[in-house]
Amino acid sequence: MAATFFGEVVRAPCRAGTEDEEEEEEEGRRETPEDGEVRQQLARKREVRLLRRQAKTTLEVSLLEKYPCSKFIIAIGNNAVAFLSSFIMNSGVWEEVGCAKLWNEWCRTVDTTHLSPTEAFCVFYHLKSNPSVVLCQCSCYVAEDQQYQWLEKVFGSCPRKNMQVTILTCRHVTDYKTSESTSSLHTPFLKALKTQNAREPPCCSLLEQPNIVPGLPAAGGVLSYCQVWKISAILYLCYTDVMKLDLITAEAFKPVLSSRSLKGLVKNIPQSTEILKKLMTTNEIQSNIYT
Template sequence: MATFFGEVVSVYSRAVEEDEEEEEEGEEDAEIRREVQKQREVHLNWRSEIAESIESSSDKTFQCSDLVIAVGQNASGFLSAFVLSTGNWDVVGTVTLWNERTKGPSQVTNTQLPEESRCVLYRQAACPSVVICQCTYYVAEDQLFQWTEKVLGSIQRRGLRVLVLSDCSVAEYKTSECITASPSPFLRTLKTSEYRDALRCPLMEQPNILTGLPAAVLSHCQVHRIPAVVYQCYSDVACPDSLTMEAYRPALSCLSSKLGKVDYNPSTEVLRKVVRVSEAQSNLYT
């Protein structure tokens, strides 16, 4: 084969050399890929007594009827102020992972759960059928499937209902109308086909879509025919604040019937405490 520079080369010999190089690079790439995948694994860590009860169950799953997942600082702060502040809630598990934006332990044992984690599962002694999961870290795209399979896959599906509260910037909200027609913060919702209860806010208008962990959870529930609903709060603030937290108040009606007791009017001190803790965790210089 002649090139534009007059060089004559053998097509067959060049192809053989390139194939050999590709095979060598493929082996190295496969080893690197395995190491990266191992480092980026998602780990669900149950407390020791919970892990024992799961192992002793017939289907090896955690028994609960309602799973509430809060994704983001404001959604988690809302649950802390309005729900977790009432009654005695115990930590039953954590979800740990590592990626470029989430620096955390790769794995912990179920006998020694970390005291501070950005994804914690709680259960109330008086109402063990409801589990709350607060998730404030970033889950990368290649970890979303793992997260949903590890968490939702370990919980019984029969009779399970899932409620997701999610934070989102109002800059991502798409509308043909003036944004002042829906002053932020405001809620929009999406649900699975199995979810039959009344919705507490308008449906999310096209072409708006869910992304990240809320989308992964809703997709998992749709595939496995689990009733699930996502309430996404659009806010114009980057940091947690009490106004955005209170925007989730309509979702309380989904919880009050199950928990029996929620704090509809948390004190100013409780709200300040939640905001203050969130600000301390997100400080650029600490």
């Protein structure tokens, strides 16, 4: 028996019963050999691997150890990838140097050699006229447990500190924290986050607190990694109300073309704009074919 604060007498619970229940729960939680095998198979399947698609071989060292660079430009998400394809990749000759093979709950790319037009991908290139410029187009989802693997496979365990990293990505405007109503915001709009060692000024206003950017671009990924390793890096974040491939959202990244990292890589902005429009039209046609 036990007395409560108000003097009421209540029966104390029997400890023996709870111990039996705890033992049953513990037995239920014990991993069987079959469970362990399934878990190991799943872990192997979720391993991030960097491949050379042409040679059909795995990169034995990190990408940036194999291809050291002074500029590393990363586009994450469909609109950032479309922008980079139209304005940067069409202004020079780029050679593919690697491809990330990923398998998770949102990305099931098994055959990296033959990607369909609508399939998610993560491919790396360098500029043939200046191999110290490396570019990444990542339209696929990198799960939380795969982000550190991705960083190690790309940057390595001891990355060079004299490179400039530029990251482009999008978030939905409802993720933007502000005292104003999100309906009054003119979307899309651009915000920036930078590391303490950033050597160049951002091309737009900085992201205000208490906003955070989760996932591969920042909190769990590239920007945090660059901050720890004291690498100059800027993340350009486009807040939009359209998360599918969208011309206006992709064009919102245009101010970034005036940055030191991208300025010399663009040759003809009007022509690149037309290429972007054609890319959007082609994507609509292909989406209709594959759905």
